[in-house]
Amino acid sequence: MLEDKNQSKTSLAELGEFGLINHITKYFKVEHKSTVKAVGDDAAVLDASELQTLVTTDLLIEGVHFDLSYMPLKHLGYKAVMVNLSDVYAMNGKAEQITVSIAVSNRFPLEAIEELYAGIQLACDTYKVDLVGGDTTSSTKGMLISVTAIGKADKEDIVYRSGAKETDLIVVSGDLGAAYLGLQVLEREKQVFKVDPNNQPDLDNYTYLIERQLKPEARKDISGLLKELEVKPTSMIDISDGLSSELFHICTQSKVGCKIYEDKLPLDPQVISTCEEFELDSTMVALSGGEDYELLFTVPISDFDKVKANPNFSIIGHITAENQGLQLITRANQEIELKAQGWNGLKNN
Amino acid sequence: MLEDKNQSKTSLAELGEFGLINHITKYFKVEHKSTVKAVGDDAAVLDASELQTLVTTDLLIEGVHFDLSYMPLKHLGYKAVMVNLSDVYAMNGKAEQITVSIAVSNRFPLEAIEELYAGIQLACDTYKVDLVGGDTTSSTKGMLISVTAIGKADKEDIVYRSGAKETDLIVVSGDLGAAYLGLQVLEREKQVFKVDPNNQPDLDNYTYLIERQLKPEARKDISGLLKELEVKPTSMIDISDGLSSELFHICTQSKVGCKIYEDKLPLDPQVISTCEEFELDSTMVALSGGEDYELLFTVPISDFDKVKANPNFSIIGHITAENQGLQLITRANQEIELKAQGWNGLKNN
Known part of the structure; x- marks a missing residue:
């Protein structure tokens, strides 16, 4: 244009x-x-x-x-x-x-x-x-x-990154990985376009993914939602570089470890189907994708009842002692050490 | 390096x-x-x-x-x-x-x-x-x-750009044009270096100019100086794009005109000698040079005695009615209309 x-x-x-x-x-x-x-x-x-x-x-x-x-x-x-x-x-x-x-x-x-x-x-x-x-x-x-x-x-x-305590629940708003997949779809279409500029892409199966990439919405609403529920997070961060990377920030600054569960990671159906199509592991995408602009926060375990049924939130794990490190519990009940594999502007270029 | x-x-x-x-x-x-x-x-x-x-x-x-x-x-x-x-x-x-x-x-x-x-x-x-x-x-x-x-x-x-009143005195801190000339000297040496990399430039005659270009100092002291003198400016702006351009901002926002005097513009001796060497008009350099990071301000005429003898300040003119426009009175007592000829990042490239 x-x-x-x-x-x-x-x-x-x-x-x-x-x-x-x-x-x-x-x-x-x-x-x-x-x-x-x-x-x-x-x-x-x-x-x-x-x-x-x-x-x-x-x-x-x-x-x-x-x-x-x-x-x-x-x-x-x-x-x-x-x-x-x-x-x-x-x-x-x-x-x-x-x-x-x-x-x-x-x-x-x-x-x-x-x-x-x-x-x-x-x-x-x-x-x-x-x-x-x-x-x-x-x-x-x-x-x-x-x-x-x-x-x-x-x-x-004000909620800092440094306030997470052992036994706190780890909560994310919305769902994860869609923005990253949206970028993969757009990159693929760009390559197709280079080969055949007359090709009209059918993007119907990816509308949510593309919207999450091109028009993300910051979670202005979460602060009010939490106030209504009378929940004050002990720590909070936004998910810009990927869930893993943000968990590292919270755990490092709070001097704690964490355990998150693969089967609790919130994924949109389009994320699941597109991961299959692209032969990507949806858990890796949720952990390392980035650009979701959802909020990741921790709440005292006593707030479990206030948070559990809320459709805006997913409880994905809990805070552990620092020496336990950061762990992902897989669907097969294996423990895997988490790595900060977020998007890195300096490494990717 | x-x-x-x-x-x-x-x-x-x-x-x-x-x-x-x-x-x-x-x-x-x-x-x-x-x-x-x-x-x-x-x-x-x-x-x-x-x-x-x-x-x-x-x-x-x-x-x-x-x-x-x-x-x-x-x-x-x-x-x-x-x-x-x-x-x-x-x-x-x-x-x-x-x-x-x-x-x-x-x-x-x-x-x-x-x-x-x-x-x-x-x-x-x-x-x-x-x-x-x-x-x-x-x-x-x-x-x-x-x-x-x-x-x-x-x-x-807080002093805005918009408070200048008719008859106010126009004052600048420090001196003008040196940073611009410093840039001219450095550009010339760069060209010389391209032709003969072994040439050792003698920059002794330009130390002040080069320092003003490479290591400008913001006028943190002016606020305190004015407080000591019990002077509150009616308007103020920093000189980053050149005196003319800043006068335009003050006059436009204050809805006034101004008259400044060529012989009152504060020039360092190095500015005068280097202007001669480069065959540049020192008044043009002072008006349009930019990057001086001095402060330009207006004070009520009743503060004349407080400001006049201060070595940090030069009274360069006064505010007039809006319909008088912006005028420079030359050494030959001619009136010339000022133009905003400041540095323009978008035009220069």
Whole structure:
């Protein structure tokens, strides 16, 4: 689409940096009282009153984190925001502001940037987040997006990675592995397209997987759900690099071990059928897939009754003593040591 | 230096993302009570108590904002922090935290990243700022750094761009144009080096200029100086894109015009001599050079006596009615309309 020479496009150089900033920020509205001043000064001004402020940042780079040959720019903008909001929700906080910095090479016309910001704006509207700053510049190659999300929380409500205790239950929201499989499907279609550009892919069997990859949703709802259930997690993290990797973070920081059960891992039927088709082990996919943006948390065992029947949650195991290590109990009742095999931006490239 | 094959280097892939994060953050200490939790969870936790929070972000890209053939990595790390702190000081706030995200291609060994973070750490130590988060990833080409700075200020102390009033005096800290000329000198030496790599440049006449380009210092001191003088600026901005461009921001947002005087522009003797050598107009350099990271502010005319004799400040003109536009009064007493000719990352590439 970006290469379509028949449409008239506006070059970014024509507009200039300040022109571009004005252009892309004029449709963003301020939602929060805590946003005293958003875009337009040297810094944004925020007022968290008596609450604590949460800050998190993530960098997405073309060719490393996304491939524009199957990632529409609007989805990319949306996802770049989700990735960051997810981190604020993983602290049990409310996300209220973001800053967005982008760098683009001159192969992108203004219309491409508008698409990207349409996705960012949709995310801001849907999740009630204010855009309060950023930077736009040129790059010598490709596109990159750096988002910082700012949230707040009552000191008492914040959940760190370090609070898991022996016997705590390990819980995940939603299901696992779909985003990773969505990426495999999209990569396969890209290869097919290279060979035969006229081939029309039938993606009906993969809609959920592809949506999870291209339009992930951060779990803004979990904090409220847990409050309703009167459950305060002892530790929490979002699943961006894969379940194994996140369990390692929680266990390391909490100085505990864990035992999780293969038959308890929540898998969507499309994940199971697509794993069969791709000859992949669905357990490996759930453990190491990444990009699910679900929440992984631990709760005291006394909260078992509050959590067990909730359709949003799956209890997948429990916390053990540190010297027990991290273990997966297979369907055949074998103990396997877990390895942190999450997505690693530095190793994969 | 990065290409020296005789030294043993540690590849980033070997270390992995989490290894790298641990490696580069372990020497950073937390200075501020407001930093409740720095690196190591989904988000940093900050506590601004009853103050307001300032957030600003900047993106520096190799080949666009810096050239590693003459910018040492340690200086680059330092400068990336300065650029952001400068924005917090321009709000009359105290900078207390930063997040740093970097992307590097595999041409950089660990030792290069260590150099970069040594500069970031020096900046953090010198300016008393806590590193509280970030992201590290690979890039398909070159290096980029995205820094977000967080500060705080009493609501009453914050100075926006929008408060300048007719008759206010226009003041700048320090001197102008040196950083731009430093870049010209370094670019010239790079060309000389390409022709004759054995040529030893004599840079004695340009030390101040080169230091201003490679190791700028953000004006943390100005806020305190003004408080001592019992002066509260009516508007303030930092000079990153050039004086003209910043005057445009203040005048547009304050809905005023301005008159500045050519003979009042503060120039270092090295700026004057090097402008002669390069056959550049020193006024143009001061107006459009950029990267000075000085502060430009306006004060009520009643504060004239407090500001006039201070060696840190130069009164360069005054605010006029909006319909007067932005004017430069030359040494020959001619009126010239100012144009925003600041550095533009999107146009220059």
